[in-house]
Amino acid sequence: MKKMLVFILTALAVVACTQSPTGRSQFIMVDGDTMAKMGVESFTAMKQEEKISTDKSLNRYVQCVATPILKTLPEGWQDDWEIVVFDSEQVNAFALPGRKIGVYTGILSVAENADQLAAIIGHEVGHVIANHSGERVSQSTAANMAMQGASILSQGSDYQQAIMTGLGLGAQFGVLLPYSRTHESEADVIGLKYLIEAGFKPEESMSLWENMNKLGGERPMEFMSTHPAPETRINNLAQHIKQYQSQGVKAKFSRPNCSK
Ligand SMILES: [Zn+2]
Structure with a gap:
C-alpha cells in the first residue's frame, strides 16, 4: 500500500493544470x-x-x-x-x-x-x-489510479475532483475513440x-x-x-x-x- 501511495504522489507531482486555446482549464498529467x-x-x-x-x-x-x-x-x-x-x-x-x-x-x-x-x-x-487526447489520456489514467487508490486520494486531496471526473468517464483510450x-x-x-x-x-x-x-x-x-x-x-x-x-x-x- 505504501508503494502505491508513493507511486500516486509521484504521478500527481507532474500533473499540470493548463488552459486550452479557448481558456478552458485542463487537467493534464501526460507530457x-x-x-x-x-x-x-x-x-x-x-x-x-x-x-x-x-x-x-x-x-x-x-x-x-x-x-x-x-x-x-x-x-x-x-x-x-x-x-x-x-x-x-x-x-x-x-x-x-x-x-x-x-x-x-x-x-x-x-x-x-x-x-x-x-x-x-x-x-x-x-x-x-x-x-x-492528452487530456483524455490523463482523465483515464486518473480513473485507473483512482480505482486503485481512491480511498487514499479522497482524503482531502486537491485532486479529488479531477479523479472523480476521471472515474465518471471510465478508463477508455484509443486514437479514434x-x-x-x-x-x-x-x-x-x-x-x-x-x-x-x-x-x-x-x-x-x-x-x-x-x-x-x-x-x-x-x-x-x-x-x-x-x-x-x-x-x-x-x-x-x-x-x-x-x-x-x-x-x-x-x-x-x-x-x-x-x-x-
Ligand atoms: Zn472531433
Whole structure:
C-alpha cells in the first residue's frame, strides 16, 4: 500500500493544470512528448494497416486545403505535419499529436468543396492544438489510479475532483475513440478561427455539418457520436462566426484555390 501511495504522489507531482486555446482549464498529467510519441506510433501502424491513396490529384487537393490551415497555427506549430490520404469508403478524418493528419477518401464526398474540407481539417487540428487526447489520456489514467487508490486520494486531496471526473468517464483510450462534447464543440470553435484566417469561407462549415447530418446511420464516429445535436452545433458556429468578425479576425492569406 505504501508503494502505491508513493507511486500516486509521484504521478500527481507532474500533473499540470493548463488552459486550452479557448481558456478552458485542463487537467493534464501526460507530457506533450509522450503524447507525440504515441501519436507517431499509432500513425505508423495505421499506414501499415490501411490502404494509402496514390491518386495524385486527390493528394494534391488535400495538401492544398491543409497547407493554409497549418500556416495559421500558433507559432511553433506550423511546420512538419504529415498528411496522408487513406483510400477508404470510411467517412472520417483525424489528426494526432506528433503532427499527423489522416483523411479518408470517403469524407471527400461529404465535404463538397475545399471550404468544407478545410472545416474538417481545422476541426481535427483544433483537437491537437488543444491537446484533447492528452487530456483524455490523463482523465483515464486518473480513473485507473483512482480505482486503485481512491480511498487514499479522497482524503482531502486537491485532486479529488479531477479523479472523480476521471472515474465518471471510465478508463477508455484509443486514437479514434470519440471525444467528449466539450472537446467537439471546442475543436469547432478553434477550427473555425483557422478556417477564417486561412482565407476559406467559414459559413461552409455549417453546410458541412448539414451534409454530415444527412448521412444518417453512416455517421462517422469522430464527427457524430458524441457531438452536440446538429442544430446546436450549427447555431454555435453561426454565433462564433459573428463573434470572430466582431473581434476583427480575418483572412491572413488570399483565398486558397484548391480543386479536386
Ligand atoms: Zn472531433
